[in-house]
Amino acid sequence: MDYAQLLHAHDLKATTARISLLEALDTEPHLDAETLEQRLIAADIMLTSQAVYNALNELTEQGILRRFTIPATSARYEIDPKDNHHHAVCTRCGRIENVPCAHGAAPCFHPGGATSFSISIADVLFYGQCKDQCASESAADIVF
Ligand SMILES: [Zn+2]
Ligand SMILES: [Zn+2]
Ligand SMILES: [Zn+2]
Structure with missing residues (x-):
């Protein structure tokens, strides 16, 4: 998947936060924000929790990511196949x-x-x- 192209199609800049979140969710869907942050840290990508939350919200608002919730757990994300x-x-x-x-x-x-x-x-x-x-x-x- 060409993440930069996907982002540009939605008028979003291809930032490290957005690209690395898309990569992580493409590899392993249905993760929550905290787990995603840990995956990025493990890959030596240092972002603040706020940056991760912001990027997840932007990608969800644009319809690139889908957010879903399992009761009594935190919200999870995946690349939305529509x-x-x-x-x-x-x-x-x-x-x-x-x-x-x-x-x-x-x-x-x-x-x-x-x-x-x-x-x-x-x-x-x-x-x-x-x-x-x-x-x-x-x-x-x-x-x-
Ligand atoms: Zn089982
Ligand atoms: Zn799913
Ligand atoms: Zn159905």
Whole structure:
């Protein structure tokens, strides 16, 4: 992915903060701001927490990043593929994976009865156990 070109297409300068955040999320999606900051430090990219937060907010406002939240945890980020995909969270190890949206666009569900709202988004989050690691083990849920 050409991050500089992506940024220029959104009238954003290709700063170190923006480029390095996009690189980190391309490699490992669904990270929160604190973890991203740690990844940058590990790569010898020294930015203040404020610079990381600012860049994440700008990239999200421009629609380059998508922010989503799993209840009781901090906001997470990913490069937005614009496919309205949902997330599955493993209730044992906390692993997060993309789950395709059956409908493909928001809102993918509608209320089962009459409503006085014009619905724009149905926020869907799947919980379960990851098949790779946790579903085969017999211990109880530990994360949530
Ligand atoms: Zn798991
Ligand atoms: Zn995702
Ligand atoms: Zn959906």
